[in-house]
Amino acid sequence: MRHWKTNSGLVWDSLSRAVQQVHLCCTEGLLEWLYPSKALRVILQPNLVNGKYSTVCIKPTSEFQGANMYVEKKGQLLLLPGEAGGVWKVHCFEMDKMQRVALFLQASPQKDLSRRTAGFHYEVLNNGHSGPLFHNSDHAQDxxxxxxxxxxxxxxxxxxxxxxxxxxxxxxxxxxxxxxxxxxxxxxxxxxxxxxxxxxxxxxxxxxxxxxxxxxxxxxxxxxxxxxxxxxxxxxxxxxxxxxxxxxxxxxxxxxxxxxxxxxx
The missing domain is CATH 2.40.50.120 (OB fold (Dihydrolipoamide Acetyltransferase, E2P))
Structure with missing residues (x-):
């Protein structure tokens, strides 16, 4: 199943400190956050019929801007590195015991309301057949x-x-x-x-x-x-x-x- 979801920071209450939370339940899709404001917590928790899928890979869109992206690991937020040489790297994460991965997007301070979009594609993969997305020497040799x-x-x-x-x-x-x-x-x-x-x-x-x-x-x-x-x-x-x-x-x-x-x- 594929999922496309678009959110906008313009509709939020400017006085609220609440973090909006989004659940994505498909095995692949795209999320776009227009005019990023404050923060967005994204839970990738697909509806799986079996346990063979255990990895989530994400790839920021080419026009990603206006926010920083973190992954939640054992209660801590780890910043994902940005683009290198104009290319966004694919990041892959093991799902936790609840078969999910939690991401945190924090909007960067902006002085104007020009359009910015913080978006990413995601795929849920079977560890045994996850293709080339684990960029380490062992997987490459295999x-x-x-x-x-x-x-x-x-x-x-x-x-x-x-x-x-x-x-x-x-x-x-x-x-x-x-x-x-x-x-x-x-x-x-x-x-x-x-x-x-x-x-x-x-x-x-x-x-x-x-x-x-x-x-x-x-x-x-x-x-x-x-x-x-x-x-x-x-x-x-x-x-x-x-x-x-x-x-x-x-x-x-x-x-x-x-x-x-x-x-x-």
Missing amino acids: SCRPCNDKELLMAICRNDFVVRGSIKSITHDVEAHVTQIDINTIKVYRQRSSIFQLDDASGIWAGHIRTFLQCGVKQGDGDFLFTGTEHFGNAWLQCAPRVKDFLEIYQAAKHLRTNPCNFQI
């Missing part, structure tokens, strides 16, 4: 590991996107520790959002996929089957076998009746 046959077959069935295509170019962003893979897509089998777009002029699908810089991705010829997850509007790579290798793995699993789903390529 993400760089090639998928085994079982992981590949499950990725084809469950991942946010599955596309067949070739590598057009590779760009390395040293500061962000990210590699971007631009691909020409022959076939889009599945995508959760519209990351891969069809060029009406050429009739070719195109898009780009991210991965960790330290994975050392290099240009490769031929057709690949790219699979992965989508986070905050970006596609992140999980498995990318060559098509001929995938066909061998899939046909062998199908013969043994161990393939978790049917897939037509």
